[in-house]
Amino acid sequence: MIPRPATEADIQPICDLVNHFAEQNLMLQRTPEQVRMALGDFLVVGDQNQMVGDQNQMVGDQNQVLGCGYIAHLSATLAEIRSLAVHPDHQGEGLGGLVVDHLVEMARARGVQKICALTLAPDFFYRQGFHRVNRWSISPKIWGECVYCPKFHACDEIAVLKILDSGE
Numbered sequence: 500m501i502p503r504p505a506t507e508a509d510i511q512p513i514c515d516l517v518n519h520f521a522e523q524n525l526m527l528q529r530t531p532e533q534v535r536m537a538l539g540d541f542l543v544v545g546d547q548n549q550m551v552g553d554q555n556q557m558v559g560d561q562n563q564v565l566g567c568g569y570i571a572h573l574s575a576t577l578a579e580i581r582s583l584a585v586h587p588d589h590q591g592e593g594l595g596g597l598v599v600d601h602l603v604e605m606a607r608a609r610g611v612q613k614i615c616a617l618t619l620a621p622d623f624f625y626r627q628g629f630h631r632v633n634r635w636s637i638s639p640k641i642w643g644e645c646v647y648c649p650k651f652h653a654c655d656e657i658a659v660l661k662i663l664d665s666g667e
């Protein structure tokens with residue numbers, strides 16, 4: 500399975516997947532509007548155009564999303580991986596690693612030099628070539644978002660970083 504760019508029909512399935520884990524405090528909740536705003540930066544794995552609804556009343560087509568993630572550009576050189584999630588029935592099959600690989604390549608193609616994540620699953624990211632860093636080394640993230648977070652002074656997430664280009 501190869502990650503593909505997300506489409507409108509992926510918006511609700513992405514929210515369902517991400518918010519399933521958000522309810523467990525593993526990641527941040529996303530609204531359909533937030534996903535729509537970031538749609539061009541999202542990749543998903545899964546099938547397209549699966550009809551949803553019961554047999555008598557088809558309510559439209561939605562895609563089946565088994566995994567997703569997107570990159571947010573924090574500065575001209577730094578991007579962040581967000582909303583990385585794999586359906587519970589398909590974890591451990593390599594899909595998370597595949598989504599990260601493709602997000603990294605997408606970032607590299609856009610000229611990004613460093614890609615980071617704030618995560619409760621650092622070991623997963625270490626396997627993808629990221630290393631642990633001090634949170635302040637990704638300061639655009641801290642000043643842009645973390646300072647508004649209620650958990651700012653008691654953050655339990657680990658900052659990880661991957662250098663894509665040594666030209667800086």
Ligand SMILES: CC(C)(COP(=O)(O)OP(=O)(O)OC[C@H]1O[C@@H](n2cnc3c(N)ncnc32)[C@H](O)[C@@H]1OP(=O)(O)O)[C@@H](O)C(=O)NCCC(=O)NCCS
Binds near residue numbers: 589616619
């Ligand atoms: C983290 C996550 C995206 C990994 O996706 P995945 O498809 O299961 O990962 P892969 O199959 O590509 O890689 C599996 C490897 O990562 C490790 N791994 C998976 N989830 C992990 C976690 N939460 N903590 C530490 N290691 C983890 C596995 O042990 C496995 O290692 P192995 O290959 O040595 O056995 C997925 O578990 C998930 O959606 N978790 C819930 C949401 C979440 O925590 N997202 C990350 C937010 S930054």
